[in-house]
Amino acid sequence: MWLDRFERFDNNLTLVGLEKSGQAKYLSPSEPYKSRPGNSLSAAITLRTSLCDWERASPREYAAAFDIESDVTEHHETHLILTARTRIVLPAWLLQRAMFGPYYCITEFLYAKNGLEQLCSPILNGNKFSVGLALRKEFGRARNTTELAQRMEWLYAYPTAYRAWNSVYRFASSGRIGFELPSAEVLLSVHGKHAGDTFYAISVDILELNPLERPLEWAKIDRERYVFSSGNIQYMIASKTRDPRLMPIKNEWDMTDQEWSLIAPIASYRSVADRPGRPSGYALRDVVNGAILKMGTGIAWSEVWNQRKGFSASPMLYRRMKADGRWDQIVEVLASSRQKTSLHCSS
Structure with missing residues (x-):
């Protein structure tokens, strides 16, 4: 299913998903957090890239790669990463799931005005800055709440990260799926499928993030790297043990x-x-x-x-x-x- 845009029903933000058949499905933002455009993973790419270097791609091109062509609009921000040999096409929905935290924990805050302030609050203890998370039972499902708090530290204390969070709701309110990219370098583990020289992402994990900006002065943070290991870091480990001599037949790996x-x-x-x-x-x-x-x-x-x-x-x-x-x-x-x-x- 392709998540195409947001619409408002009864003053609630609703996602419009498109099936291969052309049928539209209407979902709350929390429903499709595990959804993938395709059903199989055929290849893996691990790369370090600056978000500042990314370009725009066509959501219609991406959706067509998964046989979804009817009623696709330009409302889903889609990104293009250019490497020496491959075009990597990545929709914003996958990226924001990887960037902002465990989706089942933060969805209600991500799609709310001033949601970050409802989710966490700054704690200043002398020269040490940290964030306190709202006490909610959903956070018990997060694998490591310490890692979630560190991620919130980055979002709260760095200017473009803070704007990125708030832009998710602003984009959704105007019918779009996407957000402003923060100023950062990331180590990505991307799974998807090849089609010629283009790689269409199906699953994304941010394994590591390095801010390319100074934090706000009052935060007094000297951290240079954030490890986002609450994602499936097993993908990075697995990619080191793949056999590059193997190739699929039309994205199928089973033997004939x-x-x-x-x-x-x-x-x-x-x-x-x-x-x-x-x-x-x-x-x-x-x-x-x-x-x-x-x-x-x-x-x-x-x-x-x-x-x-x-x-x-x-x-x-x-x-x-x-x-x-x-x-x-x-x-x-x-x-x-x-x-x-x-x-x-x-x-």
């Missing part, structure tokens, strides 16, 4: 029947220890597909388990195949097969 006929003899269980479970409840082909999905995309093993039932056996078999050389043979077969497929499609 022809590929499996070549790989089955290589991957065949060599010992009782190879077999997942007693007795094994998983087909070998499915277990190998799980390893290919994880090592091709860089997602965490837990994400593989969430997407495909029964892939808890994949990491164990992958480690054994990596140790005895079978994995490199499998990658060689896939690389050769998919390079030929790519060349055939391009011709």
Whole structure:
């Protein structure tokens, strides 16, 4: 589903989401905090970038990449990150979820006038500045309220960060989804799909943020870096263990029947220890597909388990195949097969 714009009903801000069928859905801002434009994660990119260097992209281009073309407007701010080889297209909804805190905790404050003041208040103890959070049961669901308080410190004490928070409500009140980008450099973990030289983001985590401005004088902050680890920092760790030799076929990672006929003899269980479970409840082909999905995309093993039932056996078999050389043979077969497929499609 593509979140297209805000409208007001009975004086309440309401999100308008568009399905592939063209049907519109009306949602409160708190409802779609877990929504993704697509259902699968096909690749991962980790990069450090300054928000000041970003350009604008077309929301219609982004929505069309996920087969949503009917009634798409220009009301959803969409950003473009240019790297040496790739255009990364990123909608504001994904970015603001990553930037402003656990969405289930802060939504009611984010879409309210002067919401930051309702959420937290400054505490000055001598030369030390911190923020106090409103006592609410929702914060108990946050993995680490200390990290949330640090994030609020950045939002409260830095001028462009403070304006960014307040601009979310201002944008929504005018029907738009977006906000003013703050002056900061961020370490991003972006998951999504490739289409030619363009990468369309589906999931975003801000792992680290470095302000590119001075805090307000009264705050007396000397912190140079904020770690936003309340997001899924497992993505960054996972991206370091992906296998760059692997590529998908039209964004699909599973082996074709022809590929499996070549790989089955290589991957065949060599010992009782190879077999997942007693007795094994998983087909070998499915277990190998799980390893290919994880090592091709860089997602965490837990994400593989969430997407495909029964892939808890994949990491164990992958480690054994990596140790005895079978994995490199499998990658060689896939690389050769998919390079030929790519060349055939391009011709």
